[in-house]
Amino acid sequence: MALNTANSTPDDGDTSSHGHDPQSCEACEVRACGMCSSLSNGELDKLRRITRTREYKAGDQIFCDEEPLQNYAAIKQGIVKLSKILPDGRQQTLGLGFPPDFIGRTYGEENVCFASAVTDVTVCTFPKELFNDYLMRTPALEHKLFQLTLNELDTARDWMVMLGRMTALERTATMLLKFSTKRHLGVMDPPPIDGTVRFELPLTRSEISDFLGLTIETVSRQFTQLRHLGLIKIDQQRYIDILDYQGLMAVSGQE
Amino acid sequence: MALNTANSTPDDGDTSSHGHDPQSCEACEVRACGMCSSLSNGELDKLRRITRTREYKAGDQIFCDEEPLQNYAAIKQGIVKLSKILPDGRQQTLGLGFPPDFIGRTYGEENVCFASAVTDVTVCTFPKELFNDYLMRTPALEHKLFQLTLNELDTARDWMVMLGRMTALERTATMLLKFSTKRHLGVMDPPPIDGTVRFELPLTRSEISDFLGLTIETVSRQFTQLRHLGLIKIDQQRYIDILDYQGLMAVSGQE
DNA sequence: TCTTTAAATTGACTTCTCTTAATGTTATCA
DNA sequence: TGATAACATTAAGAGAAGTCAATTTAAAGA
Incomplete structure (x- = not known):
């Protein structure tokens, strides 16, 4: 059920649950x-x-x-x-x-x-x-x-620069760096000097490819390459460890 | 002289002319x-x-x-x-x-x-x-x-979609369509049903390529192709006639 | 008008990403 | 636990855009 469709009820086939006053x-x-x-x-x-x-x-x-x-x-x-x-x-x-x-x-x-x-x-x-x-x-x-x-x-x-001028590897690295510091509630953590950062990727490969202007396969290949470069580690296809923050910065084309 | 540099004078090597109150x-x-x-x-x-x-x-x-x-x-x-x-x-x-x-x-x-x-x-x-x-x-x-x-x-x-998902030909056509309706003072003309539209391209090929996320050479090849398709005519490398507005729309990937 | 310079086009070749297809992995459910 | 389905990875070949170099066109100055 779209947000914009008025007068919906909980039984109209929508998977979303419906309106009540926010009490607190x-x-x-x-x-x-x-x-x-x-x-x-x-x-x-x-x-x-x-x-x-x-x-x-x-x-x-x-x-x-x-x-x-x-x-x-x-x-x-x-x-x-x-x-x-x-x-x-x-x-x-x-x-x-x-x-x-x-x-x-x-x-x-x-x-x-x-x-x-x-x-x-x-x-x-x-x-x-x-x-x-x-x-x-x-x-x-x-x-x-x-x-x-x-x-x-x-x-x-910022994304326009990425989409217009960065390679697939740079886009992938840039996205990982952004996600590594983007926490809930919009708070940005300072980038770590060294040591590893671990976070869960909230997007599927398909969603990532739509985000980076690439195909699923190309995204996957870039992950593999970043792994082979020793910059990241991937568990269960969703949990990312950034093993070398400075190295990831270097291949991201931003510094 | 950058806008942000304070205390500049007309003789500091700047090519811009300097401040006076706008009288009217x-x-x-x-x-x-x-x-x-x-x-x-x-x-x-x-x-x-x-x-x-x-x-x-x-x-x-x-x-x-x-x-x-x-x-x-x-x-x-x-x-x-x-x-x-x-x-x-x-x-x-x-x-x-x-x-x-x-x-x-x-x-x-x-x-x-x-x-x-x-x-x-x-x-x-x-x-x-x-x-x-x-x-x-x-x-x-x-x-x-x-x-x-x-x-x-x-x-x-809009440009993000262009940069992330459109081909070189589509980007070039899209840009021409935007410029054909973008007039001074931000007023948009309605797109013509048919007939030709003529306008001056205010950007060099280099500026266009920076805009479209392409190289100069690729932009030039797309112009050539649009000419060969009979969709546009170019005079003195700067004046564009759109000969077939609907055709240009069709190759722009937007409709 | 001729020369010079800058900008644009064209061509040949290379590189990068996409496409297609097969294989591998993970999660779900019987 | 095993089967199934969805998701992800890998590989090979094709296609699109980039690179490098030569040529053409347009603009500016002598």
Whole structure:
């Protein structure tokens, strides 16, 4: 069930679970760092009245390209993938959303991309018109959303360099470095001077290839090469150990 | 002379001409459509006090990656190129700025890319700190800048699809289609049903290749192929006639 | 007008990534 | 535990774009 489809019920075949008021914004994992951090408790109370919580299973579509934008959402838990699909089926991932990212094209008439759940996802949703009204009356929230959008633009432009100018090996190394420091809640760890870093890759090889503008097979070959170079170790195809952080930086083409 | 370098004088070897108060915002070409369109005449008057006009010759660097951000700018005339350069010299263009675009990373500490003049360029510049203060006190302006940033994000994501998933021919056709409708002042003409469209390519082949993530030679070969397909005609290497708009759409991979 | 220089095109060849197909691995479920 | 299905890796060959070099075209200056 798409986020934008109104009046859905729990029994309409949707795998996502449905709206109820978020009872405790105070206990919300992203109260302190997301867009809500710009709001006083009083303001938050007003926003909560138009908010519904919704859950999606890994793989679910959250909203769809070119359907009318009906709801915005803020990610509470899980990872969301934004992507575009060309008419012949070629797909390009535009970015990943982590808590507390905001999704939906602010002030837009329709969605300009697909959003789908990479892992199980929990979001707060806001009806477009009501949220727009609220946003117009709350400059502090607009300021916060502006900041989030600026960060997204920075990220998009970094990926443009990767997609336009980097080799398959450099793209793969760059992605691993980004994932190694990207933690939940958007907090970035400082890169380690040495020693190993271990993390779980949340994406399948297919999702990685859509992200890097490559094929599954090419991604796999780059992983193999990074292993043979002694830079990484892979367990169960999903757990990555970065054995040589500086070495990985060196092949990533960034330094 | 970079936009960010303070205290420059007209005789310091800079090819750009230097600051004076813009005497007549009323007569400004972009008064009605740029960020200033969000301001009343009174508010505009306050902004004008911290504004300097500056001119750059084609090819001049306007600001530089990773130098401290000292000034923002609004484009009054000409075309500005934003790009990133990898340590080994590979370059990727991130986007083009036309009047009345705003350049400089809002709320940023340093520039995250290079900006250079593609054609002769005239900008209004604003010292960062003073502009930030003004921005904080002027929600209407922040709202406008937010909208401009959202548009930039949409554009960046469109290019990501192109860079990640399109062939050289598709990229070249896509670029020509974009340029054929992109006019000065950011106004988009409706695409013609049929008949030819003529426009001047403002970029050299080298600049085009940096834009499309290709080499000069590959761009040239795609132009040749589009000519052989009867879709375009090129005069003096710079003037493009689109002979078959629908045909160009078809090879662009978008429809 | 002629010369010089820079930019663009073309051709031959190389390299990198994709395609196709087979094999291997992991997780799920009977 | 074994069978099945989904996911991942590997290999060989094809195709697309890059590299290097030569030629052509356009623009600028003498």
